[in-house]
Amino acid sequence: MEPGKPWTRINWNLVADRWDVNYETMDVWGPKRSRITPVNAGKLVRLRVEEQKFYRMPRSNAILFVLNTQFLPLEDLTLRSGAVLNRLLQSAFSLFSTLYIMNVMDYILFFH
Structure with a gap:
């Protein structure tokens, strides 16, 4: 860098x-997931987006780590522009297709 x-x-x-959502505290937050239903998901489920930036400092050669976290209830996504929703949908489809391919590869490699 x-x-x-x-x-x-x-x-x-x-x-x-x-x-x-640290795994060390999953016993605290994990049970909350069972309260989520199709009716209340918009209120209880949050989209958490974390932007991490790493800067190399020129004089000291140290690395500065900057973290920006956004936390948005799913129901608030309906207030966003179509472009934002389209980008989110494309990201979700990309993730799901990647996970699908990984699951198929796991099945082929480990169960056949």
């Missing part, structure tokens, strides 16, 4: 009404 050329990484997940 060179000074003046930051790296960016974006993570996203769906969470049940909680910022922290």
Whole structure:
């Protein structure tokens, strides 16, 4: 990583009404997932998007880590523009197709 050329990484997940989804605290937040139904999912499920930036500092050569987290209830997605929803849908389809291919490969490699 060179000074003046930051790296960016974006993570996203769906969470049940909680910022922290650390696996070490899953006993606290995990049971909340069972309360989610098609009727209340818009209120209880949040889209959590994390943008991480890494900057190399020119004089010290240290790395500065900057984290920006957005937390949005699913029901609020209906208030967003069509372009935002289209991009989210494309990302979801891309993820699902990747997961499908990985599951098929697991099946082929490990069960045949």
